[in-house]
Amino acid sequence: MPDPVLIASLVGGLLLLFLGGDLLVRGAVRTGRAMGASPLIAGIFIVALGTSLPEIIVSVNAAFTGSPGLAVGNIVGSSIANIFFVLAVPALIFPFAAGGPGRGRALFAMLLATALWIGMTAIMPLTPLMGFCFLLVLIGYTGLSLFSAARAEAAGEPTGVREHGGSGPPLWRALIYVPLGTAALVYASELVVTGADGVARSLRIPEEYIGLTLLAVGTSLPELGASIAAAFRQRGDVLVGNILGSNTINILGAGGLIAFAGPIELARLFHAYDHWVMGLSALVIAILILTRARIGRLTALLLLLLYAAYIYGLVNGVSLLGLYQVIRG
Numbered sequence: 001m002p003d004p005v006l007i008a009s010l011v012g013g014l015l016l017l018f019l020g021g022d023l024l025v026r027g028a029v030r031t032g033r034a035m036g037a038s039p040l041i042a043g044i045f046i047v048a049l050g051t052s053l054p055e056i057i058v059s060v061n062a063a064f065t066g067s068p069g070l071a072v073g074n075i076v077g078s079s080i081a082n083i084f085f086v087l088a089v090p091a092l093i094f095p096f097a098a099g100g101p102g103r104g105r106a107l108f109a110m111l112l113a114t115a116l117w118i119g120m121t122a123i124m125p126l127t128p129l130m131g132f133c134f135l136l137v138l139i140g141y142t143g144l145s146l147f148s149a150a151r152a153e154a155a156g157e158p159t160g161v162r163e164h165g166g167s168g169p170p171l172w173r174a175l176i177y178v179p180l181g182t183a184a185l186v187y188a189s190e191l192v193v194t195g196a197d198g199v200a201r202s203l204r205i206p207e208e209y210i211g212l213t214l215l216a217v218g219t220s221l222p223e224l225g226a227s228i229a230a231a232f233r234q235r236g237d238v239l240v241g242n243i244l245g246s247n248t249i250n251i252l253g254a255g256g257l258i259a260f261a262g263p264i265e266l267a268r269l270f271h272a273y274d275h276w277v278m279g280l281s282a283l284v285i286a287i288l289i290l291t292r293a294r295i296g297r298l299t300a301l302l303l304l305l306l307y308a309a310y311i312y313g314l315v316n317g318v319s320l321l322g323l324y325q326v327i328r329g
Contacts, residue, residue, distance in 0.1 A: 010195030014218035020184025027177025063258035073211020083281040084307035091300035096236025098288040106244040131259025138252035
């Protein structure tokens with residue numbers, strides 16, 4: 001049985017990640033607007049990066065403190081959870097359409113990031129060179145998104161940029177939120193990594209499993225909160241954009257940064273099972289967006305069922321790679 005202190009560290013760290021991320025985003029958006037940043041800048045940079053910071057900080061902390069399995073598991077697991085879980089839960093509240101302005105470009109970036117991750121890690125370990133390439137692609141995509149959205153904004157067209165409603169806190173409070181939220185994220189990442197590593201050792205299970213499940217869902221809480229808020233405003237385009245952007249930043253940003261701790265050889269279970277599910281989840285959201293499907297309660301339940309099936313397969317050691325090799329003969 002794991003030490004209760006380790007469990008408290010893990011659970012408390014995940015809750016603190018959520019609170020710290022929320023404080024940072026609210027404070028940074030309000031401060032940015034006070035400094036003259038347009039909603040466009042706030043949407044592309046501040047909110048997008050803020051909701052992805054928990055995954056990035058936890059993954060980087062884990063990779064550079066000798067727990068690469070937690071880092072990789074967090075990145076892969078979050079990408080799966082964002083589509084099968086975070087996309088589904090808001091649809092139980094309000095149905096929404098998967099399509100929207102700017103979704104094609106965001107979808108292409110997410111599919112490219114997923115393909116790069118799965119393809120490159122299949123033939124070589126994560127290395128600093130690979131990390132540099134990932135970050136370069138992310139910077140290029142962000143620049144292109146900003147340029148395209150600015151043109152659309154100038155022409156009076158929908159930009160497809162996620163929004164952060166409300167006027168936000170007073171400026172003096174926002175200036176406190178930013179450093180407080182940043183400090184909370186850093187401290188919470190220490191608690192999460194320490195607790196997750198300790199629980200994995202106590203239960204004698206690979207740390208990758210903790211990263212793929214508990215950390216993946218826990219660090220996706222900011223995206224879930226943003227998605228539920230968008231669902232209440234009946235902004236499906238913002239909700240879907242939040243998920244696409246988060247997956248792209250998680251894979252290219254967090255993946256690129258942890259690669260500098262490499263070379264990191266991925267555990268076999270990623271190639272045998274999790275990467276297959278990761279690719280499937282990317283195809284599922286692509287089909288929903290390209291067909292402009294309406295995501296209602298039935299679709300949400302199917303997505304949650306897929307997520308439950310994924311967890312069941314993970315716990316029971318299913319190998320889709322082995323199944324493919326048997327079918328291929």
